Amino acid sequence: MAFSEFRPLDEKSLIEYIKATPVLSNKVGRNYDDLKIKEVGDGNLNFVYIVVGSAGSFVIKQALPYIRCIGESWPMTKERAYFEALALKVHGQLCPEHVPEVYHFDRTMSLIGMRYLEPPHIILRKGLIAGIKYPYLAEHMSTYMSKTLFYTSLLYRTTTEHKRDVAEFCGNVELCRLTEQVIFSDPYKVSQYNHWTSPYLDRDAEAVREDNVLKLEIAELKSKFCERAQALIHGDLHTGSVMVTSDSTQVIDPEFAFYGPMGFDVGAFIGNLFLAYFAQDGHADSFDDRRSYKEWILRMTEGTWNLFHKKFTAFWDKHKDGPGEAYLPAIYNNPELQQIVQEKFMKDLFHDTLGFGAAKMIRRIVGVAHVEDFESIKDDSKRAECERKALDFAKLLLKERRRFQSINEVVSAIPA
Amino acid sequence: MAFSEFRPLDEKSLIEYIKATPVLSNKVGRNYDDLKIKEVGDGNLNFVYIVVGSAGSFVIKQALPYIRCIGESWPMTKERAYFEALALKVHGQLCPEHVPEVYHFDRTMSLIGMRYLEPPHIILRKGLIAGIKYPYLAEHMSTYMSKTLFYTSLLYRTTTEHKRDVAEFCGNVELCRLTEQVIFSDPYKVSQYNHWTSPYLDRDAEAVREDNVLKLEIAELKSKFCERAQALIHGDLHTGSVMVTSDSTQVIDPEFAFYGPMGFDVGAFIGNLFLAYFAQDGHADSFDDRRSYKEWILRMTEGTWNLFHKKFTAFWDKHKDGPGEAYLPAIYNNPELQQIVQEKFMKDLFHDTLGFGAAKMIRRIVGVAHVEDFESIKDDSKRAECERKALDFAKLLLKERRRFQSINEVVSAIPA
Ligand SMILES: Nc1ncnc2c1ncn2[C@@H]1O[C@H](COP(=O)(O)OP(=O)(O)O)[C@@H](O)[C@H]1O
Ligand SMILES: Nc1ncnc2c1ncn2[C@@H]1O[C@H](COP(=O)(O)OP(=O)(O)O)[C@@H](O)[C@H]1O
Ligand SMILES: [Mg+2]
Ligand SMILES: [Mg+2]
Ligand SMILES: [Mg+2]
Ligand SMILES: [Mg+2]
Ligand SMILES: [Mg+2]
Numbered sequence: 001m002a003f004s005e006f007r008p009l010d011e012k013s014l015i016e017y018i019k020a021t022p023v024l025s026n027k028v029g030r031n032y033d034d035l036k037i038k039e040v041g042d043g044n045l046n047f048v049y050i051v052v053g054s055a056g057s058f059v060i061k062q063a064l065p066y067i068r069c070i071g072e073s074w075p076m077t078k079e080r081a082y083f084e085a086l087a088l089k090v091h092g093q094l095c096p097e098h099v100p101e102v103y104h105f106d107r108t109m110s111l112i113g114m115r116y117l118e119p120p121h122i123i124l125r126k127g128l129i130a131g132i133k134y135p136y137l138a139e140h141m142s143t144y145m146s147k148t149l150f151y152t153s154l155l156y157r158t159t160t161e162h163k164r165d166v167a168e169f170c171g172n173v174e175l176c177r178l179t180e181q182v183i184f185s186d187p188y189k190v191s192q193y194n195h196w197t198s199p200y201l202d203r204d205a206e207a208v209r210e211d212n213v214l215k216l217e218i219a220e221l222k223s224k225f226c227e228r229a230q231a232l233i234h235g236d237l238h239t240g241s242v243m244v245t246s247d248s249t250q251v252i253d254p255e256f257a258f259y260g261p262m263g264f265d266v267g268a269f270i271g272n273l274f275l276a277y278f279a280q281d282g283h284a285d286s287f288d289d290r291r292s293y294k295e296w297i298l299r300m301t302e303g304t305w306n307l308f309h310k311k312f313t314a315f316w317d318k319h320k321d322g323p324g325e326a327y328l329p330a331i332y333n334n335p336e337l338q339q340i341v342q343e344k345f346m347k348d349l350f351h352d353t354l355g356f357g358a359a360k361m362i363r364r365i366v367g368v369a370h371v372e373d374f375e376s377i378k379d380d381s382k383r384a385e386c387e388r389k390a391l392d393f394a395k396l397l398l399k400e401r402r403r404f405q406s407i408n409e410v411v412s413a414i415p416a
Numbered sequence: 417m418a419f420s421e422f423r424p425l426d427e428k429s430l431i432e433y434i435k436a437t438p439v440l441s442n443k444v445g446r447n448y449d450d451l452k453i454k455e456v457g458d459g460n461l462n463f464v465y466i467v468v469g470s471a472g473s474f475v476i477k478q479a480l481p482y483i484r485c486i487g488e489s490w491p492m493t494k495e496r497a498y499f500e501a502l503a504l505k506v507h508g509q510l511c512p513e514h515v516p517e518v519y520h521f522d523r524t525m526s527l528i529g530m531r532y533l534e535p536p537h538i539i540l541r542k543g544l545i546a547g548i549k550y551p552y553l554a555e556h557m558s559t560y561m562s563k564t565l566f567y568t569s570l571l572y573r574t575t576t577e578h579k580r581d582v583a584e585f586c587g588n589v590e591l592c593r594l595t596e597q598v599i600f601s602d603p604y605k606v607s608q609y610n611h612w613t614s615p616y617l618d619r620d621a622e623a624v625r626e627d628n629v630l631k632l633e634i635a636e637l638k639s640k641f642c643e644r645a646q647a648l649i650h651g652d653l654h655t656g657s658v659m660v661t662s663d664s665t666q667v668i669d670p671e672f673a674f675y676g677p678m679g680f681d682v683g684a685f686i687g688n689l690f691l692a693y694f695a696q697d698g699h700a701d702s703f704d705d706r707r708s709y710k711e712w713i714l715r716m717t718e719g720t721w722n723l724f725h726k727k728f729t730a731f732w733d734k735h736k737d738g739p740g741e742a743y744l745p746a747i748y749n750n751p752e753l754q755q756i757v758q759e760k761f762m763k764d765l766f767h768d769t770l771g772f773g774a775a776k777m778i779r780r781i782v783g784v785a786h787v788e789d790f791e792s793i794k795d796d797s798k799r800a801e802c803e804r805k806a807l808d809f810a811k812l813l814l815k816e817r818r819r820f821q822s823i824n825e826v827v828s829a830i831p832a
Contacts, residue, residue, distance in 0.1 A: 154642055159593050162642070163586040170583035177575050180741065189746040212753045219743060219757060226570055226578070226742070229643050325596065326642070327635060330605040337628045341635060 003109055006078070008064050011037045014049055017060075017111075023104045024113050029055025042123075044069040044369060045076070045255065050116055057118065058103055063110040063255070067178075069369075076174060078110035080255040083172040085112050087257030090232060091148045098144040098249050117243045117250050124242040124249075125372055128276040129283060131293045138303030140249035141242070141269060146311035149262045152232035154326040156319055162259075166229045169258040176226070176258055179235065183363045184222035188215055193368035200384030204391055205366040217398050221355045229259035237268040238360070239276060240371070263352025266308060271357030271394070273301045275364060275373050277414070278390035282377030298411050305353070305407040313342050347405075354401035354410065361394035389415060419525055422494070424480050427453045430465055433476075433527075439520045440529050445471025458539075460485040460785060461492070461671065466532055473534065474519055479526040479671070483594075485785075492590060496671040497526035499588040503673030504530065506648060507564045514560040514667055533659045533666050540658040540665075544692040545699060545789055547709045554719030556665035557658070557685060562727035565678045568648035570742035572735055578675075582645045585674040592642070592674055595651065599779045600638035604631055609784035616800030620807055621782040633814050637771045645675035653684040654776065655692060656787070679768025682724060687773030687810070689717045691780060691789050693830070694806035698793030714827050721769070721823040729758050763821075770817035770826065777810035805831060 009017060014037055018024045028035060034054050041048040041061075045068050049060040063081040067074040085105040092099035104113030127134065154162055186194055187208055196205045208214060234241070235256025243250045277297045280290040320338065321329045332338055364371045365387045374390075377383035393414060404410050425433060430453055434440045444451060450470050457464040457477075461484050465476040479497040483490040501521040508515035520529030543550065570578055602610055603624055612621045624630060650657070651672025659666045693713045696706040736754065737745045748754055780787045781803045790806075793799035809830060820826050 154639070159596060159642060160589055163589040163592065167583040167586035170579040170586075173576055173579040176579065180575060185744055185747060189744065212750070212756065215747055215753060216756055216760060219748075220760070223570070223742060226575060227645050229645060326639060328601055328605065331601060331631055332635075334628070337631060340628065340632055344632060344636070 003106075006108055006110065009047070009049070009060070009062055009109075009111070011039065011049070014051070014060060017109070018051065021104065021106075021113075024051075024058065024060075027056040027058050027103065027113075028053030031055060041068065045080075052116065057116040058113050059100075059116045061112045061114070076178065080172065080175050081105075081110035081112055082107050083169065083175070083257050084253070084255035086168075087232065087234065087254035088112070088114065090152065091144075091234070091251070091254065094151045095144050095147040098140055098251055100250055100252060117248075117252070120245045121243040121248065121250065122245075123240055124244045125239040125272070125276070127244055128239060128273075128297070129279070129373055129376055131280075131283065131288060131290060133293070133296050134244055134246065134249070134300075136247055137244065137249060138300045138307055142304055142307035142311055144249070144251055145237075145266055145269070146308050146315060148234070149231045149265065150312050150315040152259075153230055153262070154324055155316055156322060156324040158323055158325050162229070162325075165232065166259040169232065172256070172258045175235065175256045176260075179256060180222065180226065182368050183359055184218055184225065187363045187367040188218060191368070194366060195368070195370075196366045197374075197380055197384040197387055200381060201366070201387060201391075204388055208362065208366055208391075208395075211395070213399055214395060217355065218359060221352075221359055221398075224261045224352065225264060225356075228261045231259065231262050232257060233260045233262065233265045234268075235260065235264070237265045238371070239269070239272040242269075261352055261356070263349055263354075264356045266305070266349070266353040267356030267358075268360050269357075270301055270304060270353060271360035272364075272371070273297055273304070274357065274393065274414075275361055275371055275390055277301075278386050278393070279371075279373035279377065282374070282379075282382050282386045298414070302407045302411055305350070309346055309350075313346065316342060350404070350407075351401050354397050354404060358394040358397035358401070361390055362398070365391045365394075419522075422524055422526065425463070425465070425476070425478055425525075425527070427455060427465070430467070430476060433525070434467065437520065437522075437529075440467075440474065440476075443472040443474050443519065443529075444469030447471060457484065461496075468532065473532040474529050475516075475532045477528045477530070492594065494526035495523075496588065496591050497521075497528055498523050499585065499591070499673050500669070500671035501528050502584075503648065503650065503670035504528070506568065507560075507650070507667070507670065510567045511560050511563040514556055514665055516666055516668060533664075533668070536661045537659045537664065537666065538661075539656055540660045541655040541688070541692070541788055543660055544655060544689075544713070545695070545792055547696075547699065547704060547706060549709070549712050550660055550662065550665070550716075552663055553660065553665060554716045554723055558720050558723035558727055560665070560667055561653075561682055561685070562724050562731060564650070565647045565681065566728050566731040568675075569646055569678070570740055571732055572738060572740040574739055574741050578645070578741075581648065582675040585648065588672070588674045591651065591672045592676075595672060596638065596642065598784050599775055600634055600641065603779045603783040604634060607784070610782060611784070611786075612782045613790075613796055613800040613803055616797060617782070617803060617807075620804055624778065624782055624807075624811075627811070629815055630811060633771065634775060637768075637775055637814075640677045640768065641680060641772075644677045647675065647678050648673060649676045649678065649681045650684075651676065651680070653681045654787075655685070655688040658685075677768055677772070679765055679770075680772045682721070682765070682769040683772030683774075684776050685773075686717055686720060686769060687776035688780075688787070689713060689720070690773065690809065690830075691777055691787055691806055693717075694802050694809070695787075695789035695793065698790070698795075698798050698802045714830070718823045718827055721766070725762055725766075729762065732758060766820070766823075767817045770813050770820060774810040774813035774817070777806055778814070781807045781810075 036052045038050045047062045051058050063078040065078045066072045067076045088102045100115040102114050234254040241253040280294045284290040374383055374387055452468045454466045463478045467474050479494040481494045482488045483492045504518045516531040518530050650670040657669040696710045700706040790799055790803055
C-alpha cells in the first residue's frame with residue numbers, strides 16, 4: 001500500500017502516490033517528467049484526476065469524507081469508493097464494452113484508478129445540450145442496462161449468491177440515505193437545500209409540496225427503493241454518469257450502487273433524457289430550432305426502452321434453464337406461461353421505470369441538485385418555462401404511470 | 417462455554433451440558449438428582465428437550481446440521497439456531513408477553529435455552545383440532561404481529577438500522593431457500609417430496625401443476641419473499657409455532673426469521689386458521705358437529721386481521737413523528753394524507769396476506785409437509801373432501817385476492 005492511512009490527495013501528492021503504486025507507475029512507464037495531472041471533478045461528490053504520461057494514462061478518483069459540492073458540513077462516508085469500485089468490477093465483468101476498466105483500488109485511500117476515457121469522450125449530458133446525435137446510444141445503453149440488471153438479479157442467480165451480495169451492499173447505506181433524502185423526501189417538503197427558478201416556479205414548487213396524490217405515489221416508490229433488492233443497480237444513472245463519443249458509450253460513477261429496484265436505473269436514464277428534451281427549447285437559436293434534435297431524443301428514448309425490453313427478455317429466454325432461481329424451469333418451462341410471466345414482469349418494470357424516472361425529473365427542478373440542461377439556459381423566464389413543462393409531465397407520469405402500456409404511448413403524451 | 421465444539425446432545429449428555437453451564441444449572445438449583453429430561457421435538461427440524469427440576473425448569477432446543485424429519489440426506493445449516501435466538505430476543509424485547517424468554521444461547525452448540533412453556537400450554541394446532549376456543553387468541557396474536565412487524569419496519573426505524581439488520585439476517589439464507597422450495601416451488605411442479613391424499617386428490621394436485629394463472633401469482637409472491645425486506649418476520653408463523661392456554665399465547669420457533677414481507681407472517685397465521693376451519697368437518701362426530709366451532713374460527717380469523725389492522729395503524733399514528741424514515745412527518749403530517757397513505761399500505765398488506773396465506777394452504781395439501789389438522793382425519797375420502805375444499809378456496813384466494821376489500825368479505829366467500 002502506498003499510503004498507510006487516508007489522506008486527501010492533490011496534484012502534487014498524487015505523484016508520490018503513483019510512484020509508490022506499481023500498477024499505476026507501470027501504466028505511465030515510470031516516467032514522471034512529462035506527466036500531466038489535472039483535477040476535473042465536475043461532479044458533485046468526489047475528486048477526479050486525469051493522469052496522462054507519454055506511455056499511458058489513467059484516471060484517479062478519490063472520495064473524501066464529505067460531499068464536495070456542499071463541503072465538510074455535509075459528511076459522507078468515503079467508503080462509497082469501495083462500493084463504486086466493486087460495482088465497476090461487477091458491472092464491468094458483465095458488460096466490459098460499456099464500463100471503464102478498474103486498474104487499482106485502495107480502500108484505505110478511498111481511491112480508484114481506472115481507464116481514462118480519453119477525448120473525444122464527453123459527458124453525455126453535455127452532448128445532449130450541444131445537440132449532438134449519438135447513433136449508438138440507445139443500442140449501447142440498452143445493452144448496459146439489460147446486462148447489468150438481468151445478470152445480477154434472481155433471474156440469473158441463486159438465492160445464495162443474491163443474499164450474500166445484498167448483505168454486502170447494505171454497507172452502502174449512507175449513499176442510499178442520501179438518495180432517499182434528495183429524491184424521495186426533500187422535493188416534497190420545505191428543505192434548506194431545495195431551490196428552483198424563482199419567482200417563476202414558486203407556485204409550482206409549492207404545489208409539489210401540497211399534492212397528496214404525488215406524495216402517495218412517491219411513498220410507494222420510496223418503499224420499493226428502500227426494501228426491494230431486485231438487482232445490483234448503478235444507483236445514479238443520469239446522463240452525467242455516461243461518457244460518450246460517436247461510437248463509444250461508457251458508464252461511470254456507480255458509487256450509489258446497491259441491490260435495489262431495476263426501474264430506478266432505467267428510470268434515471270430515461271427521466272434524464274426527458275429533461276434533456278424539455279431543455280431543448282431553451283437551447284434553440286436562429287441557427288438551430290432544435291426540432292429535429294427533439295425528435296431524435298424522443299425516438300432514441302423509445303429505442304432505449306424497446307431495445308432494453310428486447311435484450312432483457314432475450315437474456316431471460318436464453319437462460320431460462322440456467323442458474324436463476326426466480327422462475328424454475330420445471331414450473332415455467334411452457335412457452336405460453338413463459339410469455340405471460342415475462343409480460344407481467346416487464347409491465348411492472350416499465351411502470352417502476354416511469355415512476356422513478358418522473359421522481360428523478362421532479363427533484364432536478366425543485367430539489368437540491370439541478371441539471372446543466374436547464375442551468376445552462378441563461379434567461380430565467382425561458383428556463384422556468386422549460387422546467388415547468390418538464391415538471392408537469394413528470395407529475396403526470398408519476399401519478400398516471402400505470403395507464404401507459406408502451407414507451408410510445410408515453411412519448412405521445414409529451415406536449416409538443 | 418460448556419462444550420468446545422459442536423456435538424448433538426441426548427438426554428444423558430445434556431445433563432453434562434447443564435452442569436457446565438451456570439445460567440442453566442442455576443435455574444434448576446444445581447440439583448440434578450430429581451431432574452427430568454424429555455425430548456419432545458414433534459416439529460420437523462430440531463430437537464427439543466424439556467428439563468424440569470425441583471427448583472425450576474427450561475427448554476433446550478438444539479439444531480442439528482440436517483432436517484430432522486427427513487434425516488441426514490437433507491442437510492441444513494445448524495446456524496439457524498443463531499437466527500432463531502436472535503429473532504426470539506428481538507421479538508421478545510418488542511413483545512415479551514407473547515415470546516418465551518431466552519435464558520441462554522450457545523452458537524457453537526447451536527443450542528437455545530429458553531422458558532419452558534409449562535402445561536397446560538399446548539400447541540395451538542392441537543387445540544384447534546380438539547375444538548378448544550381461545551378467547552384471547554385474536555387479541556394476543558394481533559398484538560404479537562403488529563408489534564413485531566411495525567417496530568422492525570421502516571415505519572419505526574431508520575434506514576441505517578434497517579440495512580444493518582437486513583444484512584445480518586441475509587445470513588439465514590439456507591432457511592429462506594427451504595421456504596422458497598417447499599412453499600413457492602415444489603407444489604407447482606413434480607417433486608419427489610410432494611404427496612397428497614391419493615388417489616382422491618391426484619387430479620387436484622395435477623391441476624395445481626398445470627394452472628398458469630396460479631403460477632403467475634405464485635411467482636409474484638415468491639419475488640416479494642425473496643426481494644422485499646419489509647420487516648423482521650418470524651418466517652414460519654403457522655399454528656404449530658404458537659403455544660396456548662386459555663389465557664396465554666406464546667410464539668415459538670422463529671428459525672426462519674429474516675427481513676421479508678410482513679404479509680408472509682400474517683398470511684401464515686390466517687392461512688393456517690383457514691386450514692383448521694376446513695378440517696373441522698373431518699373432526700365432527702355425533703357429540704359435536706363442530707358448527708359452533710367453525711363459526712368461532714371464522715369470527716376469530718376476522719378478529720385477528722381487524723385487530724391487527726387497528727393496532728398496527730395505532731402504532732403508526734403514535735409514532736408518526738418518531739424515528740421511522742418511511743413517511744417523514746414534514747411530508748406526511750396532514751390528517752387526510754396520513755389516512756390515504758395508511759389505507760393504501762394496509763390494503764397492499766392485506767392482499768399480500770391473502771396471497772401468502774393461500775400459498776401456505778396449498779403447500780400443506782399437495783406439498784412435502786402436511787398439517788395434523790388434516791392428517792388426523794383417518795378416513796381418506798373424508799380427509800380428501802376437506803382438503804379439496806381448502807385447496808379450492810386457497811386457489812381462489814391466490815388468484816382473486818385483489819378484489820377483496822375486507823377480511824369479512826373473504827370469510828363470506830368461504831363455502832359453508
Ligand atoms: N474514467 C474517466 N475518464 C475521463 N473522465 C472521467 C472519468 N471518470 C470521471 N471523469 C470526469 O470526472 C467527472 C466527475 O466524475 P464522477 O465519477 O461523475 O464523479 P462524482 O462522483 O463526483 O460525480 C466526470 O463528469 C468526468 O468529466
Ligand atoms: N419453550 C417451549 N416450551 C414448551 N414446549 C416447547 C417449547 N419449545 C418447543 N416446544 C415443544 O417442542 C416442539 C418443537 O419445537 P419447535 O420450536 O417448533 O421445533 P421445530 O423447529 O423442530 O419445529 C413444539 O411443538 C413444542 O411441543
Ligand atoms: Mg458523477
Ligand atoms: Mg454526481
Ligand atoms: Mg458520483
Ligand atoms: Mg416448529
Ligand atoms: Mg422450526
